[in-house]
Amino acid sequence: MTPDQTSDQARGPAGRQDGAGPRFTRTEDEQQTGAVIGSAGGRTTGGSSRRRRPGGRRRHGPGAETMVEEAEFTSYYGRAVVKPAPWELDIPAYLFSGGLAAGTAMIAAAADLTGRPGLRRGSRLGSLAAVAFSGATLVHDLGKPSRFAYMLRVAKLTSPMSVGTWILTAFAPGAGVAGVAEVLDLVPEDRRGRLLGTAHALSRLVARPANLWAALFGPPLAAYTAVLLSDTATPTWHESYRELPFVFVSSALAASSGWGMIVAPLAEIDPLRRLAIGAALVEIGAERRMEHSLGIAAEPLHEGRAGQLMRASAVLTVAGAAGAAFGGRSRVVSALAGAALMAGSACTRFGIFHAGIESAKDPKYTVLPQRERLEREGPTRHPE
Amino acid sequence: MNPTQNAGYPGNHPPRKGFFTDTSICIGCKACEVACKEWNDVPADHFDMTGTSYDNSHSLNANQWRHVAFIEQPKRMGAQDPGMDPPTAPPTDLGMPTVGLPDAQDGVAGELGEKPDFRWLMSSDVCKHCTHAACLDVCPTGSLFRSEFGTVVVQDDICNGCGYCVAACPFGVIDRRKGPDRAKNVGIAQKCTLCYDRMGAGQTPACAQSCPTQSIQYGDLDELRERANTRVAQLHDAGIMDARLYGNEPEDGVGGTGAFFLLLDEPEVYGLPPDPVVTTRDLPHMFHRASAAAAGMLAAVAIAFVGRKS
Ligand code: SF4
Ligand code: SF4
Ligand code: SF4
Numbered sequence: 038m039t040p041d042q043t044s045d046q047a048r049g050p051a052g053r054q055d056g057a058g059p060r061f062t063r064t065e066d067e068q069q070t071g072a073v074i075g076s077a078g079g080r081t082t083g084g085s086s087r088r089r090r091p092g093g094r095r096r097h098g099p100g101a102e103t104m105v106e107e108a109e110f111t112s113y114y115g116r117a118v119v120k121p122a123p124w125e126l127d128i129p130a131y132l133f134s135g136g137l138a139a140g141t142a143m144i145a146a147a148a149d150l151t152g153r154p155g156l157r158r159g160s161r162l163g164s165l166a167a168v169a170f171s172g173a174t175l176v177h178d179l180g181k182p183s184r185f186a187y188m189l190r191v192a193k194l195t196s197p198m199s200v201g202t203w204i205l206t207a208f209a210p211g212a213g214v215a216g217v218a219e220v221l222d223l224v225p226e227d228r229r230g231r232l233l234g235t236a237h238a239l240s241r242l243v244a245r246p247a248n249l250w251a252a253l254f255g256p257p258l259a260a261y262t263a264v265l266l267s268d269t270a271t272p273t274w275h276e277s278y279r280e281l282p283f284v285f286v287s288s289a290l291a292a293s294s295g296w297g298m299i300v301a302p303l304a305e306i307d308p309l310r311r312l313a314i315g316a317a318l319v320e321i322g323a324e325r326r327m328e329h330s331l332g333i334a335a336e337p338l339h340e341g342r343a344g345q346l347m348r349a350s351a352v353l354t355v356a357g358a359a360g361a362a363f364g365g366r367s368r369v370v371s372a373l374a375g376a377a378l379m380a381g382s383a384c385t386r387f388g389i390f391h392a393g394i395e396s397a398k399d400p401k402y403t404v405l406p407q408r409e410r411l412e413r414e415g416p417t418r419h420p421e
Numbered sequence: 422m423n424p425t426q427n428a429g430y431p432g433n434h435p436p437r438k439g440f441f442t443d444t445s446i447c448i449g450c451k452a453c454e455v456a457c458k459e460w461n462d463v464p465a466d467h468f469d470m471t472g473t474s475y476d477n478s479h480s481l482n483a484n485q486w487r488h489v490a491f492i493e494q495p496k497r498m499g500a501q502d503p504g505m506d507p508p509t510a511p512p513t514d515l516g517m518p519t520v521g522l523p524d525a526q527d528g529v530a531g532e533l534g535e536k537p538d539f540r541w542l543m544s545s546d547v548c549k550h551c552t553h554a555a556c557l558d559v560c561p562t563g564s565l566f567r568s569e570f571g572t573v574v575v576q577d578d579i580c581n582g583c584g585y586c587v588a589a590c591p592f593g594v595i596d597r598r599k600g601p602d603r604a605k606n607v608g609i610a611q612k613c614t615l616c617y618d619r620m621g622a623g624q625t626p627a628c629a630q631s632c633p634t635q636s637i638q639y640g641d642l643d644e645l646r647e648r649a650n651t652r653v654a655q656l657h658d659a660g661i662m663d664a665r666l667y668g669n670e671p672e673d674g675v676g677g678t679g680a681f682f683l684l685l686d687e688p689e690v691y692g693l694p695p696d697p698v699v700t701t702r703d704l705p706h707m708f709h710r711a712s713a714a715a716a717g718m719l720a721a722v723a724i725a726f727v728g729r730k731s
Contacts, residue, residue: 113692
């Protein structure tokens with residue numbers, strides 16, 4: 038059973054009251070002439086669809102927002118026009134861990150170059166774990182590992198997923214080698230033996246170049262995921278393409294700074310405090326702008342699970358930034374602030390993911406903006 | 422633009438093929454749905470009733486490559502002539518359901534003036550085989566390809582089931598097969614191939630072949646577009662001013678579709694997007710924004726660490 042089918046049935050038996058045979062009378066539900074914003078969707082029939090009354094009916098009753106203009110639109114039994122991405126929670130988990138891997142690799146490289154060994158180690162280990170996790174989520178999404186290899190058949194510039202796969206493929210070895218070097222470093226010298234000893238010596242040589250390599254691919258890795266979502270017909274994702282990259286890279290930096298604030302010695306995390314505050318400010322600012330430019334497609338960001346996640350994300354990010362700013366010399370406060378920043382970043386990814394899926398399920402987010410655009414600009418012209 | 426040429430086929434490729442679906446003569450018989458399933462071995466996936474008019478095949482999806490929409494509208498048909506001569510003898514009551522009020526049944530078949538204030542819209546929907554096909558653009562494996570006939574086909578042995586095409590299609594056509602359990606290609610993206618195998622053999626696609634009213638017409642796209650324009654003019658002359666073409670315009674948001682439609686109402690009434698745009702149109706802008714964000718990220722880390730050392 039398809040998901041939209043489920044929602045169809047969840048809408049109740051109104052359409053089935055006389056399902057035993059052909060119907061010639063209309064149920065009250067079907068006589069409804071206008072689906073209104075905030076309703077579960079429905080269809081308008083006949084002439085009313087063309088006469089788009091500017092005002093429309095207003096919603097009354099408990100909890101109704103006063104005097105909100107309601108738009109009418111027509112749909113086919115309230116069914117989705119575009120299909121929601123058939124993605125599970127692997128994908129937002131991937132968005133989060135990919136961003137974390139990217140940011141920590143960059144922080145590790147900077148820590149390495151500026152002589153902050155504790156931060157370097159913690160960030161490299163974090164990056165290794167995050168990249169391994171993100172690879173696992175991708176493979177899990179595809180179902181079996183061999184399918185990942187299909188991705189490497191071609192390099193396609195028009196496919197953000199293809200480009201992203203290549204970015205990840207370039208990034209991962211760098212982050213991996215730098216991370217493994219830190220792991221080997223953790224093994225006490227007398228327990229290394231000959232083989233591990235050689236590996237350790239070798240890894241010390243290549244760790245820095247590998248880390249720098251990964252740091253170079255960090256920004257594209259963190260930014261492409263925004264394009265991955267935007268280059269779809271999913272209304273909330275597509276319409277946010279101007280701001281989403283900024284939301285995602287700052288969210289990645291906030292999470293990575295947070296990780297560093299948890300694992301690194303207090304003396305080394307001052308740059309992270311600055312980074313975290315800046316990232317949090319940019320994230321919140323970009324998110325605000327995004328909601329403005331989204332228009333009606335911003336609605337799913339405020340409703341249901343996505344709404345809860347986005348609210349949690351804002352609270353956690355602000356709290357994390359405040360902790361970073363005023364946590365001062367406290368180990369505990371710094372670590373808590375770091376954890377809040379990480380959690381905030383995760384909430385952002387899951388929230389935007391859910392909002393997009395919901396926006397695809399409801400035809401109004403597809404039909405209304407296109408109708409409005411048609412009235413404003415006329416039919417889209419896209420030759421060539 | 423000719424997508425076939427654009428895809429790198431040499432100049433001697435066959436003319437672009439497509440569908441013209443004239444919904445004004447669709448009778449909702451579903452022969453196309455059945456023929457498609459039969460020919461392409463598309464599994465049935467649900468046997469429940471949706472309760473929405475006569476539409477129990479629900480939507481275009483991985484197991485439904487043709488889908489007939491049924492719309493019940495409280496609207497007069499206009500002066501449309503159903504194409505049948507008035508009966509000379511009074512109609513025999515077969516006890517079949519007809520449109521109209523129960524007590525006006527006798528008038529239904531005969532006098533034009535007594536048509537009920539009600540009409541059916543039926544439309545057989547299918548993959549649009551877009552000129553700018555988002556599904557094809559975003560596929561990371563190259564599983565979706567442009568055929569020599571200018572159509573868009575999935576190769577199920579190469580598809581990795583990533584589902585990106587599903588989210589990218591502005592018409593909500595392609596889908597990843599979820600079941601039934603023992604069916605082939607579960608987890609793989611599936612959609613209409615425009616009967617690639619039949620076309621290669623010079624045959625008409627199964628759905629068009631089976632359509633008893635020629636609501637689904639198959640042929641060279643250029644010719645179909647001419648035919649469609651003639652038909653719209655004919656309907657307008659007959660007073661059916663609602664008639665309009667959908668997807669025939671070679672410069673629309675998806676560069677025109679290989680399967681286009683004559684509709685009798687707004688596209689969204691049929692569950693079609695009113696002004697679809699290929700999702701990759703904005704890709705250059707997206708790339709610029711993402712590059713700016715990436716550069717900002719690099720700068721932010723550099724500034725944070727270069728700043729005063731404490
Ligand atoms: S309608 Fe959708 S699935 Fe069909 S070619 Fe166009 S984008 Fe691809
Ligand atoms: S699901 Fe298959 S056809 Fe669709 S984009 Fe992914 S690999 Fe391509
Ligand atoms: S062209 Fe072939 S595959 Fe496509 S809908 Fe018709 S019968 Fe099915």
